[in-house]
Amino acid sequence: MWEYTDKVKEHFLNPRNVGEIADADGVGEVGSLSCGDALKLSFKLGEDGRIADAKFKTFGCASAIAASSALTIMLIGRTLEEALEITNEDIAQFLGGLPKEKMHCSVLGREALEAAIADYRGVALPMAEGEVVCECFGVTDIEVKRAILENDLHTVEDVTNFTKAGGGCGKCHDRLKVLIYEAREEKAPQPIPMSGPKRMTTIQKIKKIEEVLEREIRPALKKDGGDIELIDVDGNFVIVSLRGSCSSCAKSQTTLKEYVEKKLREQVLDTLVVEEGK
Amino acid sequence: MSKTIYMDNNATTMVAPEVFEEMRPYFCELYGNPSSMHSFGGQVGQVVEEARLRVARLINAEPEEIIFTSCGTESDSTAIFSALQSKPEKRHVVISRVEHPAVKNLCENLDNLTGHKHKVTQLPVDEEGMLDMEQYRESLSDDTAVVSMMWANNETGVLFPIAEMAAIARERGILFHTDAVQAVGKIPIDVKKLAMDFLSISGHKLHAPKGTGVLYVRKGTPFAPFLIGGHQEQGRRGGTENVTSIIGLGKACVLAGHYMQKENSTVRLLRDKLEQGLLATIPNAMRNGHKTERLPNTANISFEYVEGEAILLHLDRFGICASSGSACTSGSLEPSHVLRAMGVPFTAAHGSIRFSLSVYNTEDEVDYVLEKLPPIIADLRQMSPFWEDRAKIAGGGSCGSCSCQK
Numbered sequence A: 001m002w003e004y005t006d007k008v009k010e011h012f013l014n015p016r017n018v019g020e021i022a023d024a025d026g027v028g029e030v031g032s033l034s035c036g037d038a039l040k041l042s043f044k045l046g047e048d049g050r051i052a053d054a055k056f057k058t059f060g061c062a063s064a065i066a067a068s069s070a071l072t073i074m075l076i077g078r079t080l081e082e083a084l085e086i087t088n089e090d091i092a093q094f095l096g097g098l099p100k101e102k103m104h105c106s107v108l109g110r111e112a113l114e115a116a117i118a119d120y121r122g123v124a125l126p127m128a129e130g131e132v133v134c135e136c137f138g139v140t141d142i143e144v145k146r147a148i149l150e151n152d153l154h155t156v157e158d159v160t161n162f163t164k165a166g167g168g169c170g171k172c173h174d175r176l177k178v179l180i181y182e183a184r185e186e187k188a189p190q191p192i193p194m195s196g197p198k199r200m201t202t203i204q205k206i207k208k209i210e211e212v213l214e215r216e217i218r219p220a221l222k223k224d225g226g227d228i229e230l231i232d233v234d235g236n237f238v239i240v241s242l243r244g245s246c247s248s249c250a251k252s253q254t255t256l257k258e259y260v261e262k263k264l265r266e267q268v269l270d271t272l273v274v275e276e277g278k
Numbered sequence B: 001m002s003k004t005i006y007m008d009n010n011a012t013t014m015v016a017p018e019v020f021e022e023m024r025p026y027f028c029e030l031y032g033n034p035s036s037m038h039s040f041g042g043q044v045g046q047v048v049e050e051a052r053l054r055v056a057r058l059i060n061a062e063p064e065e066i067i068f069t070s071c072g073t074e075s076d077s078t079a080i081f082s083a084l085q086s087k088p089e090k091r092h093v094v095i096s097r098v099e100h101p102a103v104k105n106l107c108e109n110l111d112n113l114t115g116h117k118h119k120v121t122q123l124p125v126d127e128e129g130m131l132d133m134e135q136y137r138e139s140l141s142d143d144t145a146v147v148s149m150m151w152a153n154n155e156t157g158v159l160f161p162i163a164e165m166a167a168i169a170r171e172r173g174i175l176f177h178t179d180a181v182q183a184v185g186k187i188p189i190d191v192k193k194l195a196m197d198f199l200s201i202s203g204h205k206l207h208a209p210k211g212t213g214v215l216y217v218r219k220g221t222p223f224a225p226f227l228i229g230g231h232q233e234q235g236r237r238g239g240t241e242n243v244t245s246i247i248g249l250g251k252a253c254v255l256a257g258h259y260m261q262k263e264n265s266t267v268r269l270l271r272d273k274l275e276q277g278l279l280a281t282i283p284n285a286m287r288n289g290h291k292t293e294r295l296p297n298t299a300n301i302s303f304e305y306v307e308g309e310a311i312l313l314h315l316d317r318f319g320i321c322a323s324s325g326s327a328c329t330s331g332s333l334e335p336s337h338v339l340r341a342m343g344v345p346f347t348a349a350h351g352s353i354r355f356s357l358s359v360y361n362t363e364d365e366v367d368y369v370l371e372k373l374p375p376i377i378a379d380l381r382q383m384s385p386f387w388e389d390r391a392k393i394a395g396g397g398s399c400g401s402c403s404c405q406k
């Protein structure tokens, strides 16, 4: 049972502005049947350049319907510029919050709005141009990065809750981790090397990584007849090579991610990504 | 919300009033430990043995073949681990793609849990949820340690031909477990006429309390305990018995035997009335699962172009309890693995609703659902962007870049 606020329930049971505007100025359609939620938003501008009417049709769960209803109410009376300032967080807040697993419903609303305005202006959507990261739900890297920045997301689970990316087969999880790192890195003010303990030069990083490998990781692997070698550190990518029994072990990937990467993140830098180089 | 119309009996059931009465004295008065030497505890031990006999009778087993556990999930784990331990040289397991997570998730994690590499074959099902027996035969090999097949599917109610499957496994010297959690109490079962080695039961699916289960282990089948501790259950399951619930389960099994006829006549008729009524009055609706090879109490129906959670929440306003296989309710972002395995199109899988009845449902309740549900579907469809365009997307529903396939 999802915990919905009274406002979500109210908008789900009595949705406002359901339908389609016959002579709409802009129409945006996002989502799909197979993905489990979809939203078609249409709006009409008034003489004064403000949105005079907005209507929606939604296929989806209670929160998708409520988010659509909320969006139309927020839109009416705004200019297009003002409308574009609405974030998914605003939609969620209007409803008194959404369960975190349902945040993607608010993202869907914002995307439909952008699609409708792009349709009115006759321009292509920037989102569609990215590279698809999550095959299961057709989510692009641009969408993922944007959600990360706008909502201050830290984990793959967060990204899934907001964009659905990674919620199917799970194959893209590593790619999502890299995107989280990249997005957060790009956002960070340009590094002034001395600012705080979490900014390290590559040399510092290598030294710390070697230390942890030597002190903890290598002895543990050696117990099982394996070994590990550091090959390179490139930004946050730590390239290692597994040796001995580890190299032929079917679980070496798990060892790398679950153990080596975890340890290094704990003790060196929590943005490190460990990869195997041969 | 005044009345509750409970049609979610495959999720859990009401504790029957007779069951509750039977349990009552064992909380505050006769609370002894059945293992104690004093007669205050010892008398409880006798009642537990009486309960064991009652459970055994329902499936025509011997009381020594009944092990009490804490739930259906524990029974499933116990059976599968026991089978693997007794055939340590064999590393192949056969299950179906539609097993309950208690079996499916366990088998998908066997390597991590046992520290040994296993091969797990998950047999596919057809669009009616049925297995191909030829494929089943071919899946068995000399390396197969155990087959675990659910008797009745919790989502669709579809019944697998367990008698035939167990016989084939025995012929090949392979251990056979059936998760009969949804079958026991709903269809007659006689283990003496069957060849399975293990059979799992869960109390709360047949009007006993939650947190009690049974594993039937055929006499002569090698067994390794899952919970290791004291000598309870003759050393086959450590841990002080959940005495009150076991007593309740014993009574529930007596009642289930008593109601078996009713389940397969009255309940079946109610289910059929509900199902046929909904299919007749609501366009673009279809049944999921084989029409006849099915539990008498379960109806799983898909309403195209609408989403299950939305339907459930509207039903909830009228006190009607059911469940759905939609993504939003499955706790993941994808619809139920059972419906996907059956190849139910996405247009329909997201809008699937399961009604599961019991002997406590009435015809009035069925009529009430038949009255309330059609307008709910119609309203949601009015709101669905796909409803008017359905001719264009009939049958599939794929979208540009999205490839959420099976």
Ligand SMILES: Cc1ncc(COP(=O)(O)O)c(C=O)c1O
Residues within 6 Å of the ligand: B010, B011, B070, B071, B072, B073, B074, B100, B102, B150, B152, B153, B154, B179, B181, B182, B202, B203, B204, B211, B212, B213
């Ligand atoms: C087919 C099946 N197996 C196992 C279980 C698990 O039973 P329990 O809840 O007692 O662990 C269930 C219950 O949902 C079930 O339907």
